[in-house]
Amino acid sequence: MSRSNPRVLSTLERAGGFASAQEVYRLMQREGESIGLTTVYRSLQSLVNDKIVDVLRRDDGEAIYRLCGDAHHHHLVCKGCGDTVEIEGGAIEKWAKTMAEEFGFREVGHTAEIFGLCQKC
Amino acid sequence: MSRSNPRVLSTLERAGGFASAQEVYRLMQREGESIGLTTVYRSLQSLVNDKIVDVLRRDDGEAIYRLCGDAHHHHLVCKGCGDTVEIEGGAIEKWAKTMAEEFGFREVGHTAEIFGLCQKC
DNA sequence: ATGGAAATGAAAATCATTTTCATTTGTGAT
């Protein structure tokens, strides 16, 4: 495993909102930072592993990353503009637990996301 | 624009649940159907345009398609052996709808999956 | 039959992401 290059995280912060690996890379280049695309990818992956950033998918399939608080939560994402709202998953947490118990599953986790078109789109 | 090749739709039906373009293509080949990958892609796109099929993204970014009319359900997947149980998402359907309304989102969909270790694993 | 439009698919192009691997850098012991 490799540790995240701190300049990648700093750039993602500065980008505000979501940015893809390619975008972070281009941004760093434009700002005169010397870094390889591979390192950007590795750093973002590492940040995802450490749950410091979230990863989602654009409609075109490109992965986009964003800083994320560590509290467990879910997302409501606009298919049009990518705007995202962090939401509570109370009902889901219960649902996942109940279902898992019913079928005897252990070490249970879950993913859940809502997507649609926001008011502006 | 091209119209969808009916054999693609028929294959997607037979696949049950979600299938990627590549999977539909492989399935048709295995069944001895003569078709080009390009046509599979074009047909699926056309079906999406006509809102006959839904498209989502797997975690790895691959696009997966399914008939819109399919009975909507969710999955409980074993991380160990891959065994999958189809489950009802009652609580989630309500949660998604409520959250979307609260934030004024339209044309809303959602994904939700539970994963863990089954009894055998 | 004839001409043009639509459909088809093989091959090439695209593009994000991953893998490989040689080089550089950092660290700790001597």
Place this chain on the structure above:
DNA sequence: ATCACAAATGAAAATGATTTTCATTTCCAT
């Protein structure tokens, strides 16, 4: 300071899904 070894780096190649190109075939209306 020197040596040894692990971690980090990045250029280049590989991968894999998807799209584009374009020549050919199939349909259909006249």
